[in-house]
Amino acid sequence: ALGIDPQEAGRLGLAIFKVAMPWPLEPQAIRDFCTGLERVLVIEHKRPLIEEQLRSVLYRLPDSQRPYIEGKFDRDGKRLLSDIASITIPEMAAALMQTIPEGWDTSRATAYFDRVGRAGEAARSNATPTVRTPHFCSGCPHNTSTVVPEGSRALAGIGCHYMANFMPDRHTDMTSQMGGEGIPWIGQHWATDEPHVFVNLGDGTYSHSGSLAIRAAVTSGATMTYKILYNDAVAMTGGQHVESGQTPAQIAQQVRAEGVRTIVIVTEDTTRYANVKGLPGGVKIYDRDDMEDVQLALRDTPGVSVIIYDQICATEKRRRSKRGLRAPDRTRVIINTEVCEGCGDCSVKSNCLSVEPVETDLGRKRRINQSTCNTDLSCLKGFCPSFVTITDGEAAWEDQERPAFSADGLPLPETPSLAQPYNVLFTGVGGTGVTTVAAVLAMAAHVDGHAASSLDMTGLAQKGGPVLSHIRFAREPDQISTGRVPPASADVVIACDLVVAAGGDALNLMDADRTAAYANSDVTPTSEFIRNRSKRFESDLLSARVKRQATEFDTFDAEALAMGYLHDAIYTNMIMAGFAWQRGRLPVSLRALYRAIRLNGTKVDDNMAAFNIGRIAAADPDRLIRQQDPRGDVPEQTLEELIEDRAARLTGYQNAAYADRYRDIVAKVRAAEKPISTDGKLTRAAAFYAYKVMAYKDEYEVARLYTDGKFAKQLASQFKGGKLRFWLAAPMIAKKDADGHLEKKHFGPWMLLGFKLLAKFKGLRGTKLDLFGYTEERQHERKLRDDYLAGLERITSELTEKNLELAIAIARVPDDIRGFGHVKDDALQAAKVKEAELWKGWPEGKLPTTKTTLIAAE
Ligand code: SF4
Ligand code: SF4
Structure with missing residues (x-):
């Protein structure tokens, strides 16, 4: 970075000692090295472990031979290097600049600081505010188990359930070390009016040391409820077996022996406990639907109580099913897109990332991503009639013929020179195979006889969080001094995920004069979508941020190609690698790449195909058939198209006269x-x-929307055969839950006949013979319609240039009113308040003062 080569270092009297073992420091070699030096600068991440030992090692040297030691502070006591975080290369370079004696050519150092300064500034000012926060896997049991009742909070622990910390609705914080779960409460409960807390404790941690925490808690007399989250695996670190292999019954026995009087088991399948022996007396088994009631009861129970929440880790379940260690789940879910209102209730209830947005002509709706779904089925709790389950259906998409393609005759690009280390950065979503592709590229370099290092910044990010894979290529291994791509030094960024690429960490590694960037234009929704149904993931805006930092930029929908050509989004990353290679931005030969894919040994043909699809996309995209974006790819309708489309739909809904009312x-x-x-x-x-x-x-x-043919088409595109069940809350017969909400029940395939019959009676709608029309919900809907149309009439007669903006805001109010039953009713009440507020400024055109801040949607 500073442009000091070994000769110049010798001239300046600089020498480097690389400590191999930081503690205990071997004294002799380092004393020999330091004796007679003027100054020693210790560069170490985080605490001054080496620096403090060095002081004591050098203490006895004579004054004339003992150097000044600098590191965390300089010789004047001013802060030099951080003692809490990793030290970046620019920080090290700045510290060195202060330490090196004058009299050397600093022009390269100045240019370096300019370059990294610009990158740092871009990372601060140009980074997207959208964050890819790690989140529970689809179908994870913690989606349900970590919920706390209103007014309660939970203390966090170690394990995947730690991610509850990131979810505001979980009211979870104060992570303890393994085995310390809940222990802070032992000290706190004396000094607060708060009567109770929940404590999350994974089964792996329970077995390791968490049982001791429960023992201490019982002894303390504190009132608290441990939720032992039994997911039958040490899930966070890759699904290892829990050492003790204890069953929930054995855990119940153990905690009873420790003195816990109230123990309950909550599970998604109570039938598993039909013949379970050895449960201590009084232990009750509940369905997970009763979790709220169970928690409410236990928080009022004095002393320590225990809930054992028994549901297998979703990822482990998928793994075991794939390996034939358990029978795969037989039931899957599909959402009837036409019926869906996009209210988001299913996302909130399930907290599941496989419930994805799908853009349609009628606005944003929901779909189940069948590739990622782990069949937990908690999305069925979303209150609407859009959900259908299919039992024993076959996945139709797996049998669909794959489109043919040919990479024959594509030009062979010149690969980059390795005269200097060459830096590649992959950005992706955790758990989607980015790191595997990075490892394949590093292996290809080795096959070519070159050096390569691959470093993955992942951690919890494996769970859908941001992943940055740094790959460094060089002719010789000793040219690669650090695994990380240094700031402003990426030669190419392969943005499999644009949210991560447009984030500060990635932008900081880019240089507008050096970095080429290629991006997958498809943006996988982040967990924010679960809480914010309107959250947009605008590929163009994210691209613009990356493009600003790149000398060359290109983008294409790699995920659509992966799905269309190979029926699996996992190949997106390999397609991106093929694209970058074909653009001459990867310093490995084609032969070595093919060899590395073979050595990787997994889905060799498909990975080869993916790589070649990427190459074609880069060199001759017309050879590929454009593929549909599974999350919707709808061009905006012109006004004429929009009006005619809706009029046609209303004719189907009711009749031509109703459509004419709309047109008018x-x-x-x-x-x-x-x-x-x-x-x-x-x-x-x-x-x-x-x-x-x-x-x-x-x-x-x-x-009608179940029987007009569209649902049949949607179903056939995803499943073959199987038994259908429709999940409905039929108003006349459905029971109500404790909140007074109708409960959904499932109805068999005969329901389709019922739907057919019912659809024929649409002519009764709004007449005296319309039995459904007497319900409160329908009355509200008719009133909403009539009020809205009357409002439009008023707008047309009083519209001016001044009140146009307000008129648009009023006309858009129904956007907030989505869903069915109580969900829609709640939305309607809130929308009415908003609408009334807007009408207050009519006809003057005065917009309410509390304006929503509009942040560029990404
Ligand atoms: S690995 Fe298992 S326990 Fe961890 S988040 Fe995924 S499904 Fe949940
Ligand atoms: S209507 Fe609401 S709850 Fe139902 S599928 Fe659509 S978004 Fe989910």
């Missing part, structure tokens, strides 16, 4: 807007939302 009101809005504005925003909003409120999804409509 939209035409009125259009006529009123035309003299004022040409962008048609108001008309578009009215066309969109007038349809939404007119086509409210009552029983006839849901029945």
